[in-house]
Amino acid sequence: MGSGSKGMAGAGGNQGSRFFKEVDDIVSNVNDLHQLLEVLPPTSSYEMLIKYCCSIRKAEAALNIFDKMCEAGHTSNTAVLQSILQICTETYEYSLFEGAYKMVDDLEKMNFKPTTAMYNAIMAGYFREKNISGGLRVLKLMQSANVKPDSQTFGYLITNCETKEDIIKYYEEMKESEIKPTKHIYMALVNSYAACGELEKAKQIVADPKISVKILNEIKSALVSALATHGQLSEALLVYEEIKNAGRNLDPKAIMNLIVSGAIKLFKQLKSMFESDELVMEALFDAVFSLIAESQSTHLQIGLDLLWAIKDELSLVPSRQCLDFLLTSCANAGDLNNARLIWREYEVAGYPYNVLSYLRMYHALLASGEYRSANFMLKKIPKNDADVCCMIKACQDKYHEVLNSVGTKIKKGKKKKEKEIEKRET
Numbered sequence: 145m146g147s148g149s150k151g152m153a154g155a156g157g158n159q160g161s162r163f164f165k166e167v168d169d170i171v172s173n174v175n176d177l178h179q180l181l182e183v184l185p186p187t188s189s190y191e192m193l194i195k196y197c198c199s200i201r202k203a204e205a206a207l208n209i210f211d212k213m214c215e216a217g218h219t220s221n222t223a224v225l226q227s228i229l230q231i232c233t234e235t236y237e238y239s240l241f242e243g244a245y246k247m248v249d250d251l252e253k254m255n256f257k258p259t260t261a262m263y264n265a266i267m268a269g270y271f272r273e274k275n276i277s278g279g280l281r282v283l284k285l286m287q288s289a290n291v292k293p294d295s296q297t298f299g300y301l302i303t304n305c306e307t308k309e310d311i312i313k314y315y316e317e318m319k320e321s322e323i324k325p326t327k328h329i330y331m332a333l334v335n336s337y338a339a340c341g342e343l344e345k346a347k348q349i350v351a352d353p354k355i356s357v358k359i360l361n362e363i364k365s366a367l368v369s370a371l372a373t374h375g376q377l378s379e380a381l382l383v384y385e386e387i388k389n390a391g392r393n394l395d396p397k398a399i400m401n402l403i404v405s406g407a408i409k410l411f412k413q414l415k416s417m418f419e420s421d422e423l424v425m426e427a428l429f430d431a432v433f434s435l436i437a438e439s440q441s442t443h444l445q446i447g448l449d450l451l452w453a454i455k456d457e458l459s460l461v462p463s464r465q466c467l468d469f470l471l472t473s474c475a476n477a478g479d480l481n482n483a484r485l486i487w488r489e490y491e492v493a494g495y496p497y498n499v500l501s502y503l504r505m506y507h508a509l510l511a512s513g514e515y516r517s518a519n520f521m522l523k524k525i526p527k528n529d530a531d532v533c534c535m536i537k538a539c540q541d542k543y544h545e546v547l548n549s550v551g552t553k554i555k556k557g558k559k560k561k562e563k564e565i566e567k568r569e570t
Contacts, residue, residue: 302332327359338370365395372405471504480512
């Protein structure tokens with residue numbers, strides 16, 4: 145990423161290392177106290193620290209405490225272990241999936257049998273990162289530990305199949321295990337068959353007479369999404385007509401996919417008409433993204449889908465204005481994860497960060513509660529323009545109370561450090 149993002153990452157890294165040192169100090173103090181009393185620290189002491197780390201989403205610290213807990217010869221209850229696994233798989237960091245995987249392996253060696261839900265949490269993390277081999281490695285670990293998969297396990301496996309044969313294999317295994325297909329299994333079948341190019345197979349799923357009327361509409365909505373996403377817009381509209389004629393409504397995600405697919409089809413036609421005139425295409429895209437930026441935050445996903453379509457399907461570079469409008473939408477929605485994705489796209493497209501991009505990212509950081517990172521970003525914004533200063537003030541006024549509380553904490557921290565330095569010097 146650009147220099148601004150690197151600086152943010154560096155600031156976050158320093159805060160993280162300080163946090164880990166504080167946690168290590170607490171664990172060390174707990175151990176010292178119990179050594180003085182000649183008793184081992186109880187499991188509850190470690191569990192309280194683990195729960196605290198999980199509550200503030202510090203997965204690495206939670207794993208470190210778990211390691212120390214194991215070294216002391218303790219095991220924890222299932223709920224605490226599940227919370228560690230959950231937070232590890234939600235962090236999107238590969239090293240933490242590996243840490244969670246090792247944790248489950250260690251539990252087996254300590255004669256603690258991990259639950260199916262624990263394995264599912266790690267498997268989901270690998271599959272979310274498109275690490276198919278990692279997900280299948282978890283399945284093998286389950287099998288060797290004689291832990292039975294459930295419908296959620298098979299849902300993850302079917303969703304991430306790359307061939308028709310694999311889909312059939314896992315579905316048959318599920319039936320042999322006497323696990324009844326759930327709504328999510330049917331939806332996984334629809335999506336996986338469509339992803340493998342087996343659209344007829346995907347359409348056959350909704351014709352299964354075993355599907356309950358209660359869940360049929362959601363499965364049909366999944367089919368509409370799958371067909372639209374894979375270029376079968378007319379087929380998707382036919383299924384949509386069926387849903388409408390039955391007096392039911394299409395799921396919001398399916399509606400979004402229909403809109404995006406229709407827009408992409410139109411963009412392709414316009415591209416072939418104005419292939420030699422890049423300015424026309426750029427003006428068209430800018431107008432579309434401008435409308436998304438002005439609309440509700442619920443339309444943000446449509447804008448993101450269109451961005452990837454412009455890049456992947458039309459092989460075009462999005463304009464700076466497209467990215468500006470999307471970053472504004474992310475800021476308005478308080479969606480920091482997508483704001484960071486768009487932030488990276490500036491560099492990918494070869495656009496240097498400017499005052500407006502820094503302002504928009506500053507807004508996004510404030511809106512999502514990342515106040516320290518926002519202060520760091522603020523330092524990058526030149527203050528020699530009256531309009532820019534007005535925009536900064538508008539953002540600060542909106543988040544006035546929280547910024548004040550953060551500022552007070554920083555000042556208190558600085559005063560405390562100053563007093564400590566004075567004591568050492570005297």
